[in-house]
Amino acid sequence: MTDWDRMYDCQGDTERVPRLLDQVEREDDAEAWCELRHRLVLEDDWVFPASFAALPRLVRLAGTRGRARELAGAIVRRAGCDHGCEDLLAGCAETISALDGLLDRYLRTRPSDYLPAFRALLGARGQYHWAAVLDDFADDFYPVDCPHCGGETTIAIGGYGRCSAVRDWDLGDVDRRELRPASPEELTGTGRWMYATASRDGEQVLAEGVAHLFGRAECPRCDSVFSIAEEYALANLPSSGDYPSV
Structure with missing residues (x-):
């Protein structure tokens, strides 16, 4: 039984979230969902005790309510931020495992909102860094410091190119070097899973972007x-949580 007297939301309220959950369970009310999201995931960045307390009920609804699946995914995607609710997060292990299976099945349907669901699944698997920063590789840029000389290098993956370069305010990208994507056989860990899942679901742009992101760059x-992935992850890990290696 959830002790809602301890489960405050973004406004410090302990009563409104359970009432909203009751409301959306009765009917798929758009305004109630909008308020619920605002209270549980503030500015798409911060989560609260009420966020984790609401998670089991959201996951139970997620099989038939797209808004529930999206909101549950948004919560687990931000579970690595500095929220101070590690005990509540640990208590959600079974719920997050159920969400993991639901999201994986959803991705196999090749939905129009594939990337948000993919990022949510990364969050469900504890990959909070990639869940937060991964984009669609249409026009992505990743600034990294060269581990050898310390110089800042811009990594471009998308329509602009797939290269490393020195970014100059006046001259643009100087001395572009083509990236060296990892082959499927070279990928390991998170990169291997990301590539295999995107390929399985026919998301070739995403898969190819992952191969480049987990490949190598020339300074x-x-x-x-x-x-690339090692240097970017080391420089941009969230502030708290358990972060598996790339």
């Missing part, structure tokens, strides 16, 4: 070669 300043 335009010192000509050394380094792992």
Whole structure:
């Protein structure tokens, strides 16, 4: 039984979220869902005790209510932020496992909102960093520091190109070097799973982007070669949580 007297939302309220959950369970009310999301995931960035308390009920609804699936996914995607609710998150292990299976089945249907669901599944699997930063590789840029000379290098993956370069305010990208994507056989861990899942579901742009992101780049300043994903993850890990290696 949830002790809602302890489960405050973004406004410090302990009563409104359970009432909204009752309302959306009775009817798929758009206004109630909108308020619920605002209270549980503030500015798409912060989660609260009420967020984790609401998760089991959201997951139970997620099989038939798209808004419930999306909101549950948004909560687990932000579960690595500095929320101070580690005990509540740990208590949601079975619920998150159920959400994991639901999201994986949903991705197999090749939905129009594939990327948000893919990122939610990354969150459900504890990959909070990639869940937060992964985009659609249409026009993505990842700034990293070369681990050898320390110089900032811009990694472009998308329509703009798939290259490393030195970004200059006046001159644009200087000395572009083509990225070296990882082959499917070279991928390991999270990168291997991301590539295999996107490929399974026919998301070739996403799969190819992952292969480049988990590949290697040449530093335009010192000509050394380094792992893009390793350097970017090390520089941009969320502030708390258990982060598996790339």
